[in-house]
Amino acid sequence: MTIINLAEKFSMFSDRWSPKVIAEMNDYQFKLVKIEGEFVWHRHEDTDEVFIVIEGTMHIEFDEHMLTLEAGEMIVVPKGVRHKPYAEDECCVMLVEPRGVVNTGEADGDLTAENDVWI
Amino acid sequence: MTIINLAEKFSMFSDRWSPKVIAEMNDYQFKLVKIEGEFVWHRHEDTDEVFIVIEGTMHIEFDEHMLTLEAGEMIVVPKGVRHKPYAEDECCVMLVEPRGVVNTGEADGDLTAENDVWI
Numbered sequence: 725m726t727i728i729n730l731a732e733k734f735s736m737f738s739d740r741w742s743p744k745v746i747a748e749m750n751d752y753q754f755k756l757v758k759i760e761g762e763f764v765w766h767r768h769e770d771t772d773e774v775f776i777v778i779e780g781t782m783h784i785e786f787d788e789h790m791l792t793l794e795a796g797e798m799i800v801v802p803k804g805v806r807h808k809p810y811a812e813d814e815c816c817v818m819l820v821e822p823r824g825v826v827n828t829g830e831a832d833g834d835l836t837a838e839n840d841v842w843i
Numbered sequence: 844m845t846i847i848n849l850a851e852k853f854s855m856f857s858d859r860w861s862p863k864v865i866a867e868m869n870d871y872q873f874k875l876v877k878i879e880g881e882f883v884w885h886r887h888e889d890t891d892e893v894f895i896v897i898e899g900t901m902h903i904e905f906d907e908h909m910l911t912l913e914a915g916e917m918i919v920v921p922k923g924v925r926h927k928p929y930a931e932d933e934c935c936v937m938l939v940e941p942r943g944v945v946n947t948g949e950a951d952g953d954l955t956a957e958n959d960v961w962i
Contacts, residue, residue, distance in 0.1 A: 725924070727910055728917045747919050749891040749939060752871065754917070772868040778915075791846055796897075798847045798873070800866050805844070820868060820939065 730756065730778055733843055734816050742837040743819055743827055755819040756843075757827075762810040766829035773801045773821045780815030784808070849875065849897055852962055853935050861956040862938055862946055874938040875962075876946075881929040885948035892920045892940045899934030903927070 733746050733756055741763060743755035759782065775782065776798040783792050784799065785808040793799060801807050809817075828836045852865050852875055860882060862874035878901065894901065895917040902911050903918065904927040912918060920926050928936075947955045 725905070725910070725918065725921065727912055728919075730915045730917070747893070747917065749893045749919050750922075750941070752939075754893070774866070774868045774873070786844070791844070793846055796849045798849070798866065799844065800847075800868050802844065803869075820871075822869070 736843050741835050744841055744843040751823050753823050757817050759811045760814045764831050764835055765808045766831035767806045768829045771803050771822050775799050776818040778816045782815045783810050855962050860954050863962040870942050872942050876936050878930045879933045883950050884927045885950035886925045887948045890922050890941050894918050895937040897935045901934045902929050
């Protein structure tokens, strides 16, 4: 049982769109990711997904609208809902989702990150 | 689908040791709680529990040691592990755990809060 310091964990990596696992609770994982630029449209058919913005500004596009989250704000994207995150400048985000969720959902491609990478 | 602002949610209540649900992801809940003073020793037999300190300083006692978390730090308390949170000054904490978890675990008492209260 150890204390997990988010800023310290964020300082340990610099690549974008590549979530790093920092903790597990039952079969759920807490992941940190740095985002900048545009991600791909995708959905997760089997699970909701939580985004918590730790630093910076994240936009997230949906089919019908777009939301902008600042540090200290979070959102639950329901399962099956198509979304595309993007950020003009680097943004630090915590994700919470079940173990095994792939970052690009059904939309395999260049931005598909290796899964279950711990820091 | 709405943006959840943690500071705004914390401003909506002032009672201590009484977690408020702000979001659900699958069958898990995100709860905010303000703590000050000593809680009770308890355990959750069926689930891990995540504490994320948003503001202030939280201490958490275990049978063999004690940890101190500052804002921006988190911990996973494994299921079955006895713990007692306390805070000298008011501390704002986010909890993540399955829907239905009672704050005092098996240790029913005066500090047992009504469950599933949303703000």
